[in-house]
Amino acid sequence: MATINFYLDKPDKKGFAPIHLRINCNGSQVKVSTGQKVEPKNFDKSKQKATGLTVESHEINHYLDFLRERADELLHHSNKKTFIQNEVKRILNEHIENYKENNYVNIVKEQVSLYGKPFTFVDLFAGAGGFSEGFLQAEYNNKYFDFVLANDINENCELTHVVRYNHQLGLDAEFLKQDITEPDFLDNLLKKINGRKIDVVCGGPPCQSFSLAGKRKKFDKKDDLFFHYLEVIKVLQPKYFVMENVKGILTKEKGKIKELVLKEINSIVDIKEIPQLILFINKIRKESNSFLCDALIKRVELEKLLEKDKEIGKADFINFVEKRFKKITPKIADYKTSKTDEKINTIRHGFNLLARAKEWDKLKRDIIKEKDFCNIDSDNFVDAFTDFLTEIGSENVIIKIENSFKSLKVPSNYKKDCDDIITALKIYTTSFDESIEILKSDCNAKMKRELETILESIRLYKIEQPFVANASNYGVPQNRERVLFIGCRKDQKFISEIPSTVSEEEKVTIFEALYDLDFIGNNQEAHRYEEIDISSQYNGVAKEMSKLLKKRKIDGKPILRGGKSFAEWSRKGRLIERFKPQTKPFYVRNTEGLENGEKFFDILNNHKTSNQNETVIERLGVILKNGDYKKAQPELKKLNLATNKRNYNVLKPDEQSSTIMTIADDYIHYNSPRSLTVREMARLQSFDDSFVFQGKRSTGGNNRKTEVPQYTLVGNAVPPLLARAVASEILKNIK
Template structure:
């Protein structure tokens, strides 16, 4: 029974923390954050608002005085605070984080020369300075595949995941890894991620595994975890996740947090549709959460979405022939099927069409699919277009990049057991 022991003072540092999905999950599992590193001010502000400043009288971090509560890159952090980091050697239990995945994503250009791939070097440098007992790395499936573009011949086109694991083993860690289907842990979307869990080679936690890997232990814990959260053992469908936020038959009110006027949102308070997952996400919240803003589509977009929903198979990406028939240039567009989990939530709001309404999902609906509780408040712009897209990190992007907190909590509970 993983949940049958007392909490201990288990600490973590979250690197490439984004808006705080991984941190939130670890904190929910009983861990205490020391600090988080995130270079984008928009994403960091969301993390700080929810997990650092004590919103709703809850704090997930005991932030050190020497580190400003502001955005900073890992490179600048190492340049400015290496001495402070060395002073924490052996005092941090877990170093977690997922280096930015765009350079590895199958949906992107996947070039070995992408500078974002080199950020893993910063992560490993922090491992050397901190020497934590445990490491947790989350990344996309493309992390495990060889590069075919701009490959470095000296590396024999070895998958980046193998390079990282070899480097961690050389500095004294026993490394376990594998692909995990997050939908098996209550996440209502088809989201597979590559997970690395590493344990110091002399740590007593290795004896607790008794020949099994941490990911095998996680799989064995799955049923107990879902029961503990009040969730069914079956996959969570998209309707079971966001059905209370449908607009049909609802009163629409003015959006409470849109910088632009004229937007609407559903009346959160009057929704009658309930499921165990929705109850978990609402968690007794009485006032409406933010990020409920409904899109204002052009009439032509509504017509096209309606035609897609009527003439294309739901629950999978539109085929090449259907894109040609409907004159759709976008390569990734999925009309959802109400009875299945959603397709993978991305950073682009127009990758998914609602299962019963001719519109994209709201930021809050995407957050639900990523298992952020409704009390979690996203800050910054909703979307950003044009040149600003490279500099800002709007809400949809923050949400799509995040580690689902519910899955992070499952891993956090497992690591808590091993660490105790």
Template sequence: MATINFYLDKPDKKGQAPVYLRINCNGSQIKLSTGQKIAPVQFDKKKQIAIGPKMEAIEFNHYLNFLRERADELLHNSNKRTFTQEEIKETLNQHIETYKGHNSIQIVKEQISLYGKPFAFVDLFAGAGGFSEGFLQAEVNNKYFDFIAASDINENCELTHIVRYNHQLGLEASFLKQDITEPDFLDNLLEKIGDRKIDVVCGGPPCQSFSLAGKRKKFDKKDDLFSHYLEVIKLLQPKYFVMENVKGILTKENGKIKDLIIQEINSIVDIKEIPALVLFIKKVKVKHDSFLFESIVKRVEMEKLRDGDLELSREGYIKFVDNRFKQITPKIADYKTSKTDSRINTIRHGFNILARTKEWQKLKRDIIKEKDQCNIDSDAYVDTFNSFLTKISPDNVIVEIETAFKSLKVPNEFKNDCEDIISALKIYISTFDETVDLLSSLCSESEKNELSKILESIRLYKIEKPFVVNASNYGVPQNRERVLFIGCRKDQRFISDIPPTVSEKEKVSVFEAIYDLDFIGNNEEAHHYELVDISKQYNGTAKKMKNLLKKRSASGEQNSKSGKSFADWSKEGRLIKRYQPQTKPFYVKSLQGLEKGEKYFDILNNHKTSNQNKDVIKRLQIILNNGDYRTAQSELEKCGLASNKRHYNVLNPEAQSSTIMTIPDDYIHYNSPRALTVREMARLQSFDDSFVFQGKRSTGGNNRKTEVPQFTLVGNAVPPLLARAVATEILKNIK
């Protein structure tokens, strides 16, 4: 058993004594300089801690404790049982040198334009930062991307962003930790962006947020996130925007959701062209002299407004329609009826509700948050909550107003007036496209032709249809199919596909991606790389396994002359020179730990296996031997090891993995009866090893609703190499 402690050497002229790490084992002694100095009066030799000023002492003691942990791990918990003194010194010196690199950190240092043309991007629903990472890897003809801001609602997303982009890469990229549905989100995002013009917005609103207007019966925190994403697009009007989602979005509700998304994107207008459309509507209105045309004008003019001005405009619109109702009320009902009839009151009070839409929307958000907080779902309460939230929605209020109108006995000469009021209310909740469709129906053939020409110039974004991409076509060792919607501003070149960067034969295999990490067993954690000898591990199949290793360029395509293996690229990093790390990768447990300087500078991060009991290991071994969970079922039952778990994915070393999700126990390593580590899952997602996932490693139960631990960060991310391919295609086309 080795003993590990620290001692001070003789103080220098400034009174600072060098601190040394000392290891005694079997009569031998190893001494290593920690690279730190301290005044002897500030060091408690007995407790082996610094006792100086609070902040400095905390960080100093954290560093000493870190070195003690790594030395203890190496000597007492390593797979290797014997070490030479030189091997111990070399490994520990790597940790010490990594920490020394931290001394030159300049947090949030100013970005200096070294070369080329930068295009600014913003990452929404950013999660770990897969889109951001891929965009920072892209470069075409000296064009590249500047990272301006990201947003998500979770603290661990924020922590991972701050460590990676502000501390490690030294960028100024801001992070907004806020729900995109909150009223002041856009203002806060603009504050983060400052005076920068945003060229590209990327992000993937969760698929739960897509539903048909007026058809939604389930209200949760993910409701309507897509429309709020589009509000950001309308505000920033970037040259391109990219929206990523699961493949199922194409067939959700028989494809109606996909059509709705396209319709909403096509409804984003160029506000500079609004006056021309308004002028046209007013010209047509002269011929018809219709209240309905005035309603259309007011609705169209809303497209150029936002926030407070938009709210005032909406309120003014409802008052405008309400005044029309007040004018005809004496003509359709006598005085007594107008004051007491429930149908008239339904119409009148409906206008009151619509005029206070902002207040009702705030109430809706608060109720949904409380509903989610109390886990109200699949119980006796859920229908009551959902019924109320449905009742207060503007579209439902308008349905009630329409029903009340229809049940009134309105004289024939005023029926058109009542129908116009109902139509005006429907215009209020219509998309821009629905509004112009109504306008077109009221026009003559010649007017329709004129309108079509105006609409060609007023639509801000070009998009025909979404398209499916498979991450494995872009150098990612994973069959992960995703749908991309790419909106191209009308002054930019159209993008309708992302060309593959690797051929079918060039695709990266699982073995190629993670073979060099296969030196870890059950319930173990590694903080540095160890040599993996393929010849010894695979014996008779070593030649076949070695043939799986290919030389590649950073983006994945094979390059036998100057390429590197996928594993080597992962270790070296794929970022362009402009964004090379300014300090070594490090891990912190929380934002509080970051503030205190409690950083763990390891050579290898996030490489820890789960602590699985003997029965689980036996179960995994049987499944691994059979090569498939279903095939193994009968043997598992015979051995009394059957599980209620729905599925296990046995990795095939010679192929790509299935879609990486957020639960590590869903996967079995191809060579060992164990689950994957965060680092192995990150490799299968194409994250570089220098990208450290922060905070808790995993979570369970109800905590999954609010926490985003490392495994979730990895599983939910856009693969960086896929994002890199998207960014590259944009750089090829952007003006």
């Protein structure tokens, strides 16, 4: 058993003594200089710690703890049992040099354009930063991307962003940790952007947020995130936007959701063209229903307003329609009835509810947050909450107003006036496109052609159909299908798909991605790379395994000369030259650790296996031997190793993995009965090894609702190489 301690050497002329690390083992001794100095009076020899409450002493003690941990790990917890002195020195000096290189972090205040043309981008629902990472890897004809801001609601997403982009890469990219549905979100976003024009917005609102208006059966925090995402697009009006989602969105509610998404995108208008449409409506007004035309003009004018002014505009619209109702009330009901009748009161009070939509929306958000906090779901409370939240929605209020009108005995000569009020209220809640459909009903053939010409110029974005992208077509060793909605501003070149970078035969295999990390066993953590001997590790099939390794370009395309293997690219990093790291990668446990300088500068990060018991290891071994969970079921039952777990994915070295999710225990390594490390899952997602996932490794139970640990950051991310392909295609076409 080795003993590890620190001691002080003789002080220098300034009175500072170097701190040395000393290891004693079986009569042999290894001494290594830590590179740190301290005044002897400020060092407690018995505790082997720097004394005092200064930031400097805190950082020195964290560094000494780090070295002690790495020495202990090397001598007592590695696979190798015998070391020569020089080998121990060399390995510890690697850790020390790595740490010394990163003693000072320079956060650049501005992303200086050395050459070429920068285009700005914002990453919403950013998570770990898969989109951001891919966009910073893209370059075309000296055009590249300048990272302005990322947004998410979780603290660990922010921590991972700040460490990667602000500290490690030295960029001035902002992070907005706020729920996109909050009333002041857009104001805060614009404040952080600080007047800069945004060329591209990317992000993937969670699929739960897509629902058909008026048919929501579930209210949770994700409700309506898509519509809020589009509000950001309306305000920033980028040249392109990319919205990523799961493939299931195409068939959700029999394809109606996909059509809703396209309709809403087509409803984003170029506010400079609105006067032209208003002119057209006024022309129809002379020959048509002036009240509905006025309502349409008010609805169209809402598109010009910023979010903070929209509430006043909406209230003004409701007041306009209510005036119409007040005018005809004496003609459809006598005085007594107009004051006491339940139906008239429903209409009157309905206008009150609609006019205070802002206040009701705030209440709705607060209730949804409380409902989510109290885990109200699949119980006897949920229906009451859902019913109430449905009742206060504008669509439901208008349905009640409409039913009340229908129940009234309205004289026939005033029925049209009542119908117009209902139509005007529906105009209030519909998309721009649906409002125009109402306008078309008053147009003859010639007018419809004129209107179509106006609509061509007023629609800000061109989009036909979403594009299904499989990550494996872009050099990612994973069959992960995602849907991309690519909105192209009308003054930009149209993009309908992202060309593949590799053919079916050229796809990156799991073995290419993970083979050089295969030196770790159950319940182990590695902080440096070790040599892999394929011939001894794969006795009998070494030639076949070696053949899987190919030299490639960054995008995965095989190349005969000058390329690197996927693993080599992962180690070297794929960022373009201008985003060279200012510091080596480091890990922190939390935000407080970052503030206190408790950084772990390791050569390899996030490479730790789970502590699985003997029964689990035996079960995984049986499944691995059979190559498939279902095929292994009879043998598992026979050996009393059966489990209720729904599925295990056995990785095949010569194939691509299935979609990487957020739970590592769902996967079995192709060469040993164990689950995957965060780093291995990150490799399958195409993250560089220099991208360090911060905070906790994993979490469980109800914590999964609020915490985003490393495995979740990885599993939920957009694969950077897929994002790189998207960014490259945009750079090829952007004006």
